[in-house]
Amino acid sequence: MAAVTFLVTASFGSAAALGGISDAGEVGSPAERVITTGEGLLFPIDPSPMCEVFDNFGGHSKARGSGGHQGLDIGATEGQEVYAVADGVLEIQHTDLDSAPGLGWRLWVDDPVDGGPVQYRYYHLASFADGLEVGSLVTKGQVIGYVGDTGNATPGGHHLHFEVRPGEKQRYGSPEPVDPVPLLDIPTTCNLY
Numbered sequence: 001m002a003a004v005t006f007l008v009t010a011s012f013g014s015a016a017a018l019g020g021i022s023d024a025g026e027v028g029s030p031a032e033r034v035i036t037t038g039e040g041l042l043f044p045i046d047p048s049p050m051c052e053v054f055d056n057f058g059g060h061s062k063a064r065g066s067g068g069h070q071g072l073d074i075g076a077t078e079g080q081e082v083y084a085v086a087d088g089v090l091e092i093q094h095t096d097l098d099s100a101p102g103l104g105w106r107l108w109v110d111d112p113v114d115g116g117p118v119q120y121r122y123y124h125l126a127s128f129a130d131g132l133e134v135g136s137l138v139t140k141g142q143v144i145g146y147v148g149d150t151g152n153a154t155p156g157g158h159h160l161h162f163e164v165r166p167g168e169k170q171r172y173g174s175p176e177p178v179d180p181v182p183l184l185d186i187p188t189t190c191n192l193y
Helices: none
Strands: 002-004 025-027 052-054 072-075 081-083 088-094 103-109 118-128 143-147 159-166
Touching: 088 118, 103 143
Parallel strands: none
Antiparallel strands: 002 025, 052 072, 072 159, 081 143, 088 103, 103 118, 118 143, 118 159
C-alpha cells in the first residue's frame, strides 16, 4: 500500500483541530477523479506543459472583493493556446491593458448542444490569435489567443480567467455567471485545487 500525506491547516471546528486527522493515511489504489474526461465543455486551454485549475469561483476578486470572483483561474505558462469552447461569435474584444480583464474575448454561443445561449469570457491573455476580430465566427477547438498575465493578474502569474454566463443577451448588463468547474471536461493531466 502507498502512503498518502495530507496537508492540513487546522481551523476551529476542523477535523484536524478536533483530532480527527493525526498522521498519514494508507490507500490501496489511487483515488478516482471527481471530474472525468470524455464529457462536458471543451477545456479552454492546451494543458501542456502546465495546467493548474483553481476552483475559486465565488472567492476573493481583486476587482470585486470578497465573494466576487466570477470564474475560475487556470494556471499555465505564458503563451499556451486558448481555445473556443464551442462554435460561436467573438462579440467583445478587451484591449485595455489597464482594465481588470487586460486582453480578452467574450464568445457568444446562441445555441449550444446542451441548452440555451451562453457567453464565455477569456481574460488575461498575452495576445490574440492572428486574423480574429469582433464578429469573427469561431469553431470549437479553434485557437483564439494565448495565456498571459495582462490586466489585474499578478505579474508573472500567467493564467486564464474563464467565465461561463448562461442566459439570453441583455440590453444592459450580462447574464449571471455560474461555476465552470462542474461543466468542464478537465484533462487528468491538470492539477485541481
